[in-house]
Amino acid sequence: MSDMVLEVRGIHTYIGQFHILEGVTFSVPRGSITVLLGRNGAGKTTTLKSIMGMTPPREGRVIFDGQDLVGKPPFQIAKLGIGYVPEHRAIFRELTVAENLQIAERRKGDLAARQDFIFELFPDLKRLYRLAGGKLSGGQQQMLAIARALVPENRLLLIDEPSEGLAPVIIEALMHAIQRLSESATVLLVEQNFRMASRLADRYVIIDDGISVQSGMMADLVNDEATIQRYLGAA
Amino acid sequence: MSGLLSREKRGSLIAIGVILSILLLFSFFTTGDLSLVRTGGISAYLNTINPGDFSITLLSGLLRGMLLFLVAAGLSIVFGLMDVLNFAQGGFFMIGAYIAYELHHTPAIIAAVPDGNLRFLLGALVAIAIGAALGAALERGLLRPLYERPLFQLVITFGVSILILEATKLIWGVSPRSWTTVFGLNEGSFQLFGQQFSVYRLFVIIVGFALIIAVALLLQRTRIGIIIRAGVQDSQMVEALGINVRAVFTAVFTLGCAVAALGGAVAAPFLGASLGLSTEFLLGAVAAVVLGGLGSYEGTAIASLLVGITQAVVAKFGVQYLNQPVWESLSPMILLALVLLLRPSGLFGKE
Numbered sequence: 001m002s003d004m005v006l007e008v009r010g011i012h013t014y015i016g017q018f019h020i021l022e023g024v025t026f027s028v029p030r031g032s033i034t035v036l037l038g039r040n041g042a043g044k045t046t047t048l049k050s051i052m053g054m055t056p057p058r059e060g061r062v063i064f065d066g067q068d069l070v071g072k073p074p075f076q077i078a079k080l081g082i083g084y085v086p087e088h089r090a091i092f093r094e095l096t097v098a099e100n101l102q103i104a105e106r107r108k109g110d111l112a113a114r115q116d117f118i119f120e121l122f123p124d125l126k127r128l129y130r131l132a133g134g135k136l137s138g139g140q141q142q143m144l145a146i147a148r149a150l151v152p153e154n155r156l157l158l159i160d161e162p163s164e165g166l167a168p169v170i171i172e173a174l175m176h177a178i179q180r181l182s183e184s185a186t187v188l189l190v191e192q193n194f195r196m197a198s199r200l201a202d203r204y205v206i207i208d209d210g211i212s213v214q215s216g217m218m219a220d221l222v223n224d225e226a227t228i229q230r231y232l233g234a235a
Numbered sequence: 236m237s238g239l240l241s242r243e244k245r246g247s248l249i250a251i252g253v254i255l256s257i258l259l260l261f262s263f264f265t266t267g268d269l270s271l272v273r274t275g276g277i278s279a280y281l282n283t284i285n286p287g288d289f290s291i292t293l294l295s296g297l298l299r300g301m302l303l304f305l306v307a308a309g310l311s312i313v314f315g316l317m318d319v320l321n322f323a324q325g326g327f328f329m330i331g332a333y334i335a336y337e338l339h340h341t342p343a344i345i346a347a348v349p350d351g352n353l354r355f356l357l358g359a360l361v362a363i364a365i366g367a368a369l370g371a372a373l374e375r376g377l378l379r380p381l382y383e384r385p386l387f388q389l390v391i392t393f394g395v396s397i398l399i400l401e402a403t404k405l406i407w408g409v410s411p412r413s414w415t416t417v418f419g420l421n422e423g424s425f426q427l428f429g430q431q432f433s434v435y436r437l438f439v440i441i442v443g444f445a446l447i448i449a450v451a452l453l454l455q456r457t458r459i460g461i462i463i464r465a466g467v468q469d470s471q472m473v474e475a476l477g478i479n480v481r482a483v484f485t486a487v488f489t490l491g492c493a494v495a496a497l498g499g500a501v502a503a504p505f506l507g508a509s510l511g512l513s514t515e516f517l518l519g520a521v522a523a524v525v526l527g528g529l530g531s532y533e534g535t536a537i538a539s540l541l542v543g544i545t546q547a548v549v550a551k552f553g554v555q556y557l558n559q560p561v562w563e564s565l566s567p568m569i570l571l572a573l574v575l576l577l578r579p580s581g582l583f584g585k586e
Contacts, residue, residue, distance in 0.1 A: 052475055078477035090472040092465040103461050104476050152477065 004063075005030045005156050005186045006051070011060030011070075013043075013050045020046045021057065022210040028156070028203075033178070033187040035201035035218070037194070037232055043210040044190040045087055048158045051188075052084050053077045064156065079106060083149030087160040087190070089141045091148070093134030097125055100133050100144055104151035111151050118147045121177045139170035146177065156186050163193045175200055194232060198222050206231045247534075247582050250574070254541055262548040263289045265555065287428030292551045293544065294427075298436050299519075300543025301443025302328075305498030306520035307539045308450060308532075309491020315467035315530035317484050318385050319378060322392040325517025326399030327370065327492045331362035331499025332508040333403060336412050339503075351418025359500040366496025367489050374488040379481065400513055411509030421504050439501050446494070447536045454532055463487060467530055515564070519546070522567035526574055528584025538582055542567045 006028040013021040021043050028034045036044040049055040051062050053074040062069040069077050078084065092100050101118070105111050119126045122143040128136060133144060142162055149157050162178065163171045175196060178187060191197040197204070198218055205215040208231050221227065267284035271277075310324050335358035338344055339351070348354045373395060381387045423434035454460040462483055466473045474480040499512065506512065523542045527534025549566040553559055574582065 054471065054475065073479075073481075074471075074474045075477050075479045078475055084475045086472065086475070090469055092468050092472070094468060095461065095465055099461050099465075102458070103465050103473070103478075105458075106477050148476070 003030050004028065005065060006188065007061075007063040008047070008051065009061045009063070011047075011050055011057035011062060013046055013055050013057045015046065015055055020055075020210055021050060024050075024060075024207060024210070024212045026205040026212050026215050028186055028188050030186055031182070032203055033182050033189060033201045034203040034205060035189045035191050035197045036205050036207055037191070037197060038207040039231070039233065040192075042207045044207055045160055046210075047207060048084070048086075048160055048188070048190060051077075051158060052082065081153065081155040083152070083154035083157045083185070085145045085149050085157065085159040085162065087164065089138075089145040091133040091136075091141050091144050093132065095133055096130055097128050097133060097136070097144055098130060100148055101151050104148045106152040110153070114151055118150055121150075121180055122147055139166050139174070142166060142170075142174060143177070146174075146181070150181060150185075154185055156188065157181070158188050160190045161192060162189070163191060163196050171196060194228070246578075250578060250582055251537060251541070254570075254574070255544070258541075258544055258548050259293070262292050262551065265552050266292075269556070285428075287430035288551070290427045291430045291432055292547050294432055294436065294440065295550075296544030296547030297440050297443075297540060298543070299546055300540035301440055302498050302502050303516065303519045303523050303543050304443060304447060304536055304539035305501075306495045306516045307523040307527075307535050308446075309488075309494055310520050311524045311527065311530065311532060311535035312463065312467075313488055313491050314524065315532075316463060316470065316487055317378075317382075319388045319392065319488075320521075321488070321491065322389070322517065323373065323396040323399060324491065324495050324520065325513040325515075326396045326403075327366045327495035328499040328502075328516045329403060329508070329510065329513040330369075330399060331366060331496030332503040332506065332512055333407055333412070333499075334358060334362040334365060334496070335500035335503040336414065336508040337407075339414070339416050339418070340412075345416075351416060352420050355418050355420065355504070358503075359497060362496040362500035363493045367493035370492025371485060371489040373492070374485050378488070379485075396513065396517070400510060403510060403513075407508070409510065411507055411511070413507040414504045418504075433505070435504060442501065451532065451536070459483070459486075518564075519543075519567050522571045526567075526571050526581055528581030530585075531581070531583035534581060534583030542570065545570045 004027040008024055008026050011021055011024050012019065024043065024047055036047060038044050046055055050057045051069065053069060053072055057070055060070070064080060064082065067080060092103070095103070101111055124140055125143060125147055128140060133141065136144060146159065146162065159178070162174050166174070171193070178189070178200060181187070189197070189201060198221070201218045203215065204218050204221050206213050206227070213231065214227065264284065266288040267280050269280070271280035271283065306324050306328050310321055314320050335355070338358035338361060339354050344354065348357060377391050377395065378388050381391065420438060421433070421435040424431045425434060425437070454464060462473060462478055466480060466483060470480050498516070502512070519542055520539070523538040524535050526542065527536070527538030545566050546563055550563040553562045
């Protein structure tokens with residue numbers, strides 16, 4: 001196996017007639033936290049959805065641990081070991097916290113095996129276990145959405161805007177949790193909050209107008225005022 | 236199971252209680268001879284109130300409600316999960332009735348399976364099998380390519396319902412069939428306040444209740460149930476978890492059609508088989524699904540019973556006082572209109 005978990009090579013994605021991604025290329029090293037940066041509407045979320053097969057690319061390749069994902073339906077892509085935490089969380093509001101986690105099992109016993117780890121990361125969920133997902137606060141829902149992606153053994157986690165709409169204290173807790181879980185899985189993150197992104201991620205990829213324009217080590221980007229200004233606006 | 240008596244739920248229960256009380260009181264007090272009230276004989280009127288009539292009306296209502304439920308259950312779960320309102324559902328009910336009729340009355344089959352009960356069971360099983368096969372073919376062949384276009388799916392199911400109707404006409408002609416053979420299960424009857432009620436009809440009510448509970452348990456307690464409930468909210472996310480949601484769609488759709496066909500089969504011994512069953516039960520079931528609140532299983536189950544009881548009560552009143560059978564078939568829509576005026580999202584509906 002190469003040391004790249006994921007390689008995205010020149011993907012072009014359309015939504016209806018709109019050409020959203022016009023050439024996105026980057027790779028994600030095993031064990032890293034990589035963040036996709038860029039303005040609103042640059043194509044970060046569509047990139048994650050293209051990897052998942054939810055908006056399948058028309059051109060290009062997405063290689064996950066040696067397998068080309070393009071053309072596979074989302075459920076098969078997920079089964080290969082990719083966990084997806086979409087923006088706005090998409091937890092099942094009518095299902096209990098327990099059911100939200102159970103549904104993510106790919107094999108019987110997945111949840112039992114990971115329960116301790118999940119409760120250690122998110123102690124709140126243990127207390128809320130029998131409550132309907134819709135009754136949870138925004139932060140708790142985000143934790144549940146991440147926890148759901150941790151139930152099966154995923155080698156790669158795609159997490160879309162985890163800090164969106166959350167209070168600073170909760171963002172802090174989430175960052176800590178993402179750091180912890182990155183010890184066992186590679187993380188590809190979309191994050192608007194540059195402060196959070198810069199503290200969390202090892203690597204970055206900037207997407208601008210549907211094209212990946214720059215990537216590298218986060219440590220180099222934080223000192224590169226010109227790039228930050230140019231692609232991300234005021235940081 | 237969340238929030239056993241939340242405010243919304245309390246509202247739903249109160250609404251159901253009010254509707255049911257009005258229906259039952261109305262039904263109970265109109266079994267008497269109302270003309271006596273006008274002439275001042277209140278006590279004479281009270282003496283004519285007939286608890287037997289009332290109980291039979293109630294049982295007929297439950298019976299009709301169960302049959303409606305068998306059509307509505309598939310309609311409701313399929314709509315919740317796949318956003319398809321399957322207009323062909325009434326057609327499956329009708330086919331089920333014809334199949335059960337045919338298997339019970341064809342001389343060759345009578346010769347092969349002389350036992351009437353067994354032949355009835357055979358009819359029900361064949362109805363289920365054919366309903367399932369046609370349902371699966373419809374989903375896989377016609378609906379699956381159109382999931383991006385819900386409106387087209389609606390038109391397709393409407394077209395298929397016409398196709399089923401015409402095919403039935405071709406095979407069985409236009410004249411209705413009434414059930415003439417006897418079988419043990421259908422013969423017995425029991426007395427209730429001096430009125431006869433057939434054991435078979437009670438049997439159908441019990442089977443209906445058992446099915447309501449079985450489906451509820453399936454939805455609440457099993458993994459496939461969790462997947463269906465999650466899929467009703469967000470089927471894309473379910474798929475992103477690694478679940479083959481399209482396969483679940485096919486399974487649920489198939490099951491819905493099979494249950495509707497079973498409904499027709501169990502109804503045939505007292506309703507016979509006719510082309511009218513198709514629209515009649517589709518309309519009632521659609522009314523029940525909307526009345527219950529789109530996408531709510533418990534709502535559909537309860538609303539089916541309410542619609543059934545409404546129809547029975549109105550039918551009884553119509554026969555006794557109005558001599559106009561039209562009110563019976565209109566009553567589900569009138570009930571629906573009244574409830575939606577007060578609760579626009581139905582009994583158990585979300586905003």
